Amino acid sequence: MTTQAFINLPVADLPKSIAFFEALGFKRNPQFCDDNAACIVISDTLYVMLLVHTRFKDFTPKDICDTSKAVEVLISLSCDSREQVDHLVAQALANGGTTYDKPEDYGFMYTHSFVDLDGHGWGLLHMSGAPA
Incomplete structure (x- = not known):
């Protein structure tokens, strides 16, 4: 299963x-x-x-996190390409999302992120090989 x-x-x-x-x-x-x-x-x-x-x-029974003051969760998604990472961040920003960082290129891995309308953090990454 x-x-x-x-x-x-x-x-x-x-x-x-x-x-x-x-x-x-x-x-x-x-x-x-x-x-x-x-x-x-x-x-x-x-x-x-x-x-x-x-x-x-x-x-x-717990309170819902005020994401303007605290981090509730960070969700990371793998992407098929660097272009998909950049596209998803661009789409998020064009539709009201925000970002708090810049893309990072580690050679084997490319990352960027966005924050959705409710303050939930989404990390995006593309792995192109094994770390050195």
Whole structure:
């Protein structure tokens, strides 16, 4: 059996968050979508559940992190190429996301990142070989 991962993220404005991730080229799985949640398909085994705050609170008694003051999570995704890394960051920035760093080239690995509309950090990396 292949393990699938569902990352649950609280979002302030579900329609805006859906539009943001669709602008990056990701699709929704309507089977897991309603007025309070949307399933964004990252790959065959990785899904992001965008949940309005009240729905997210159904899964935890803890407070939702204020991402303007603290880091809640950093999610890293592998990409097929450096161009895909740059494209996803550019799409994120064009659709309201931000970044706090510059691309880094380690020879065997190229990285960059963005922060989505709700302050969740997304690292992108392309590995072109083994580290020296």
